[in-house]
Amino acid sequence: MIMRYEGEVPVVAACAKCQLKFFAPATFVGDPEGAEEFLARKFDVHGCPAEIGETERQAHRARDLSSSRAVVFLRLCLGGWFE
Numbered sequence: 001m002i003m004r005y006e007g008e009v010p011v012v013a014a015c016a017k018c019q020l021k022f023f024a025p026a027t028f029v030g031d032p033e034g035a036e037e038f039l040a041r042k043f044d045v046h047g048c049p050a051e052i053g054e055t056e057r058q059a060h061r062a063r064d065l066s067s068s069r070a071v072v073f074l075r076l077c078l079g080g081w082f083e
C-alpha cells in the first residue's frame with residue numbers, strides 16, 4: 001500500500017497491486033492516526049482483484065497437479081488390473 005501525505009495526514013492511499021485508490025475524508029484533518037487507520041482498513045477490505053487473480057491461478061495449479069496425480073493413480077490401477 002502506498003500512502004500520500006498532506007503534511008502529517010495521509011490523504012490518499014493506493015494499492016500497489018491493483019492501483020485502486022482510497023481517499024481519507026476531510027474529517028481526518030488533524031488526525032493522522034485516524035486517517036492511517038481508516039485507510040488501512042479500507043485497504044484490508046478492498047478485496048484486491050490482483051490478489052484474487054493470483055489466488056485463483058494458484059488454485060488452478062493445485063487442481064492441475066491433483067488431476068495429473070489422478071491419472072497416475074488410474075494408470076497404476078489399470079496396470080494392476082491387466083497383470
Ligand SMILES: [Zn+2]
Pocket residue numbers: 015016017018019020046047048049050051
Ligand atoms: Zn489491490
